[in-house]
Amino acid sequence: MSDETSLNLFQQQEANRRRTVVLVVGFVVFFAWLGFGGDYIYYLFTLGAPRQAYHHTFPWFGLGLSLAAAAIARYAYQTGAQKVLWSAGAREMVDPRSDQERQLVNVVEEMSIAAGTPRPRIWIVDDPDPNAFATGTDPLHSHVAVTQGLLDLCTRDELQGVVAHELGHVKNLDVRLMTMLAALVGAVALMHDGTSRVLRPGSGSSGEGRKPSPLVLILLVVWIVSWILAPIIAQLLAIAVSRKREYLADAMSAQFTRNPLALASALQKIEGADAPTTHIKRGAAHLCIADPLGRRLTSHEGLFADALATHPPMAKRIAILRGMGYAQLKQQGR
Amino acid sequence: MGPLAFLIVLVVVAAWLIAAYNGLVALKNQTLNAFKQIDVQLKRRHDLIPNLVNAVRGAMDFEKSTLEAVIQARNQAVKVNATGPDGIKQISRAENALSSALQRLMVVVEQYPQLRATGNIGQLQEELTSTENKVAFARQLYNDTATQYNTKQQQFPTSLVAGLAKAQPADLWEIEDQGERAVPQVDLSLKPKT
Numbered sequence: 001m002s003d004e005t006s007l008n009l010f011q012q013q014e015a016n017r018r019r020t021v022v023l024v025v026g027f028v029v030f031f032a033w034l035g036f037g038g039d040y041i042y043y044l045f046t047l048g049a050p051r052q053a054y055h056h057t058f059p060w061f062g063l064g065l066s067l068a069a070a071a072i073a074r075y076a077y078q079t080g081a082q083k084v085l086w087s088a089g090a091r092e093m094v095d096p097r098s099d100q101e102r103q104l105v106n107v108v109e110e111m112s113i114a115a116g117t118p119r120p121r122i123w124i125v126d127d128p129d130p131n132a133f134a135t136g137t138d139p140l141h142s143h144v145a146v147t148q149g150l151l152d153l154c155t156r157d158e159l160q161g162v163v164a165h166e167l168g169h170v171k172n173l174d175v176r177l178m179t180m181l182a183a184l185v186g187a188v189a190l191m192h193d194g195t196s197r198v199l200r201p202g203s204g205s206s207g208e209g210r211k212p213s214p215l216v217l218i219l220l221v222v223w224i225v226s227w228i229l230a231p232i233i234a235q236l237l238a239i240a241v242s243r244k245r246e247y248l249a250d251a252m253s254a255q256f257t258r259n260p261l262a263l264a265s266a267l268q269k270i271e272g273a274d275a276p277t278t279h280i281k282r283g284a285a286h287l288c289i290a291d292p293l294g295r296r297l298t299s300h301e302g303l304f305a306d307a308l309a310t311h312p313p314m315a316k317r318i319a320i321l322r323g324m325g326y327a328q329l330k331q332q333g334r
Numbered sequence: 335m336g337p338l339a340f341l342i343v344l345v346v347v348a349a350w351l352i353a354a355y356n357g358l359v360a361l362k363n364q365t366l367n368a369f370k371q372i373d374v375q376l377k378r379r380h381d382l383i384p385n386l387v388n389a390v391r392g393a394m395d396f397e398k399s400t401l402e403a404v405i406q407a408r409n410q411a412v413k414v415n416a417t418g419p420d421g422i423k424q425i426s427r428a429e430n431a432l433s434s435a436l437q438r439l440m441v442v443v444e445q446y447p448q449l450r451a452t453g454n455i456g457q458l459q460e461e462l463t464s465t466e467n468k469v470a471f472a473r474q475l476y477n478d479t480a481t482q483y484n485t486k487q488q489q490f491p492t493s494l495v496a497g498l499a500k501a502q503p504a505d506l507w508e509i510e511d512q513g514e515r516a517v518p519q520v521d522l523s524l525k526p527k528t
Contacts, residue, residue, distance in 0.1 A: 099460065102460060107464075109468065114474060
């Protein structure tokens with residue numbers, strides 16, 4: 001089994017590296033399309049304008065937006081983890097102040113030994129709902145955050161299972177892709193909010209009575225639709241990317257702790273609490289161990305849930321972990 | 335067409351040789367690193383125990399023998415560790431003795447609820463648990479990595495390059511506890527050769 005898991009690990013790491021590159025390239029290309037498309041439409045509009053009027057011949061928008069997108073992607077890679085932690089309102093725990101926090105530090109240290117990764121930085125989110133997430137770009141720059149609710153609710157063994165699950169994400173390099181995605185989704189939402197004001201109909205000065213050609217109209221419609229769709233596409237990406245890897249991280253947690261039943265019971269407690277984790281916003285939902293928005297979609301499997309939920313059904317995850325646990329107990333002859 | 339096909343086969347074989355060789359070397363270094371991790375954790379445990387024992391000595395006057403057993407096992411383990419990495423078997427025996435001494439101490443602490451009520455003992459228990467876990471997890475990582483390394487160098491066709499990469503089967507850490515022995519990932523058929 002350990003050989004199989006390690007094979008999975010390398011494939012997953014490679015896939016995550018590749019997908020992060022695809023994500024960044026896609027991001028830049030999308031903005032280039034928005035920019036150069038706008039340039040072209042503006043060029044066609046000003047083509048028939050009088051000789052002395054402005055002619056849009058140089059693609060300023062395209063160059064500007066492409067450069068901006070590249071700069072944003074670079075910035076997101078460098079600061080994405082900090083932004084995610086900031087948006088969740090996490091505070092870093094440098095020295096533990098209570099027995100509870102000391103235990104968390106110990107558990108994280110133990111699990112990073114088991115995973116063979118450097119110890120991540122530890123953060124606490126002051127939220128009564130149990131949840132946890134990991135972020136960062138690679139095992140050397142990684143962060144694990146847990147909510148106060150998780151610390152209050154879970155036993156030591158359960159906490160170990162949850163932390164091991166998060167370190168599974170770190171070791172897989174899931175964190176790189178997911179953090180990048182969270183940062184870029186945030187950037188798209190921000191740009192969309194900022195520019196939708198400019199694009200609002202009626203604000204342009206197109207009342208010259210000159211009829212644009214149908215080609216220009218079609219182009220314009222497609223272009224505007226891409227602006228509107230940008231945040232939705234980003235959301236769908238975030239959803240598609242996170243479901244399968246939860247199962248893998250659960251399996252890695254079982255490998256690190258050798259105690260799948262503890263994670264199963266932790267997941268049950270997290271599921272039972274059910275209140276939404278109010279501190280964690282939509283943009284970072286796909287990073288969490290359990291859907292922080294408390295969406296009921298997560299409890300079903302099927303076409304609809306497959307398309308819209310960020311997390312696999314909890315009951316199925318618990319059942320798989322229990323299966324592992326009972327097989328292990330049987331082997332030990334207890 | 336003949337020479338070209340021959341060339342392609344040659345390139346593929348060379349690429350596989352390099353990949354297999356590098357894979358073995360990487361695994362070997364991971365195994366060595368994992369072994370060093372056990373060392374680090376054992377040393378940490380040895381450094382911690384005197385402090386812990388001092389912290390509870392006053393409160394546990396009536397269980398002197400348990401404390402003394404811990405100290406003795408610790409000193410023995412430090413001595414054996416100083417002999418170097420040659421005697422994995424001896425080291426693991428001494429460390430297992432220390433583990434069981436510590437476990438007895440934990441059981442004793444459990445038996446006296448009034449001891450557990452004081453914050454000091456609560457912290458002691460947490461530190462002991464964590465120390466034991468760290469040693470156990472370091473061992474687990476070493477055994478997992480070493481098993482993977484051993485399997486890789488024995489499996490065909492990687493076994494063909496094993497000699498070239500100077501790959502030798504790595505000794506696994508002996509586990510005394512019956513419960514741990516049954517863990518599926520640990521292959522105990524590979525006994526230490528020393």
